[in-house]
Amino acid sequence: MLSKETIDHMNNGGIVAYPTSTLPGLACLPQTDALDRLFELKQRPADKPVSLGVLSLKQAETLVRVPEKVRLLEAAFPKGGFTFILDAVDTLDPRLGGERVAVRCLAHPVARQLVETFGPITATSANESGETPADSAEAAGAGLGLPDRAVLPGTCPGGLGSTILNVVQEEHGVEVTVMREGIIPTRSVVQWWKNPT
């Protein structure tokens, strides 16, 4: 259950550190003022978009075009292991990718509670660009100077982030490229893609 302070903070364009199944994340609502604060806090260049956290690819369908094979791929691996870069249904803020939007199905119960409360949120690592991520939302929040109401406690397994896949719908089918190998190995993706099971 999110506190009223946290809900008000988010609704006012604030940023919240939260745990995920890999590394701590930073959430804000996908709106201009909140994204301004997020990019300033992370000292992240505006031309490096952040991904959106969703409950499922079904939920993401209102925002991005999800090929059937990608839906099957996501279902075949542990939830939260992939971030998919997909065609937007409607162009979003460039800091959310514009016409190519990255979405990640969040698995951690605290992260999912955030999405259940607010809808899709930003899903970017809770650290300044180039810095090593922390292993808990509390440590990440402290490192970024966030107030208590802006931290949803929880530890993270750490290690690798999600595996980022660029998905392109071609005339002859769907092409997937591994942009960053993360918690799901490239060889597992390739094996599945060649022989979906």
Next chain:
Amino acid sequence: MSDGFAMELCGTQGSYQIVPDGVDAIDLDSVGAAIEAAGFEVGVRSRLCWTFSGRCEMTLYPSGKLMIRTEDKGLAEDVAQNHVNEWVKS
């Protein structure tokens, strides 16, 4: 193309994309409320889109684009006219 909007069939999923002419952005809350007042039930209500169910399923975007999911082209055209002539002006 139709008067005042572009209507495209999207893929093979029985869905139509309505893009009103001369509209780049809308107040999602106002237009969403107008659609709700027209008898549609609101599902998702977020900063990125609103979804509706009723005579057909629809998704409304901040750009003013409306996605209509129905196999009935006549119904889609009727809804598109409502969107362009009434709702989007809310």
